[in-house]
Amino acid sequence: MSGELLEEELLAAWVGLSGLLKASRITSTMRYNEAVVMRLVYARYRQDGVGRTPVSEIVRQTNMLKSLVNRTVGSLCRQGYLCTERGAEDARTLFVRPVPQRLPDFLTVHRRSLALARQIIALVGRQDAQCFVRMYQKIRAAGVRL
Numbered sequence: 001m002s003g004e005l006l007e008e009e010l011l012a013a014w015v016g017l018s019g020l021l022k023a024s025r026i027t028s029t030m031r032y033n034e035a036v037v038m039r040l041v042y043a044r045y046r047q048d049g050v051g052r053t054p055v056s057e058i059v060r061q062t063n064m065l066k067s068l069v070n071r072t073v074g075s076l077c078r079q080g081y082l083c084t085e086r087g088a089e090d091a092r093t094l095f096v097r098p099v100p101q102r103l104p105d106f107l108t109v110h111r112r113s114l115a116l117a118r119q120i121i122a123l124v125g126r127q128d129a130q131c132f133v134r135m136y137q138k139i140r141a142a143g144v145r146l
Contacts (some may be wrong), residue, residue, distance in 0.1 A: 039110065
């Protein structure tokens, strides 16, 4: 396959996969960006039992615009999924943390996402799924901004 053809195929696969994920409606009870933010905060919660996450870290990890992250966080706070806190050392630093009473509601959405991941693994096989994860990690480590 020529370089140009490979580039076209890669873009087609990327767009196709994105479309499949959005069409799957894995986050039907929550907006997609809300589920993405909650997944990051929940990952921190699983690590430390608190989940206190700087909003700047959410911006960095999701590559969303700061204004979009702020709107998404605001929506999640209004729905009772997150609460915000200011930094003790620097009041300009904004943190979010999950509201424990709403975690079961998020986990319902998260379980649907995990079920989709299991379906994909069953379809492509464990080895290709692990390869996909490694490719993402390489791209992220290289600091590629898309």
